Amino acid sequence: MKYSKRRVKELVDELDENQILIDDVVKSLVNQHIKPADDLINDIKNKLNSDKDLCEEDLHKLIMDIPVIGYYLTEASKDLGLKEDLSYYVKKEVYNKSHLAACGTVEARKAEAELDSLYDSITQSACARANKLLKDKIDFLYSLLNSAKAILKSKNISKELARVGKERIEE
Numbered sequence: 001m002k003y004s005k006r007r008v009k010e011l012v013d014e015l016d017e018n019q020i021l022i023d024d025v026v027k028s029l030v031n032q033h034i035k036p037a038d039d040l041i042n043d044i045k046n047k048l049n050s051d052k053d054l055c056e057e058d059l060h061k062l063i064m065d066i067p068v069i070g071y072y073l074t075e076a077s078k079d080l081g082l083k084e085d086l087s088y089y090v091k092k093e094v095y096n097k098s099h100l101a102a103c104g105t106v107e108a109r110k111a112e113a114e115l116d117s118l119y120d121s122i123t124q125s126a127c128a129r130a131n132k133l134l135k136d137k138i139d140f141l142y143s144l145l146n147s148a149k150a151i152l153k154s155k156n157i158s159k160e161l162a163r164v165g166k167e168r169i170e171e
Contacts, residue, residue: 022126029083029130033076036069037137044144059152066145070138077134084127091120 044062054062099113106127 005042008124022122022129025123025126028131029080029127030133033073034137037073037141040065040069040141041144054148054151056152056155057112059148062148063145066141066148070145073134073138073141077123077131077138080127080131080134085123087120087124087127091117091124094120094170125127 022044042060044054047058063070095113095117098116102109102112
């Protein structure tokens, strides 16, 4: 069997266009919710890129801000999960109605129903991806929270050791 490079390239280009479309849908579902988290991450990145260590005040602020942002992201994840569930039921309804209305063999009816519910499947997939992205951001934020706590603890231990060492020298 001989493959056409031009046809393969056309298919890849079509996939790229569809990927952009789905990515835009996912972003529209997620972006309104993740802005506070992205802003926080960008602030940290900017401070680290300026070769400054995060001071204790920055760490305390992170430790307070992350759970608050996480709370709202968890609410958003719940809402996206509900959208995902609803999109699944809409897809099933479209599929079943199409399957019942179609004529022909079982395979022909199934193929027609799958084709008729294709956009609903894509919608469900977009909702699932958006929810996964949101959950991944939540997981990352809590990893960042644990890191901030560890750094703050390390700084406090260093300060305490320096204080104790200074007291011993003075004795």
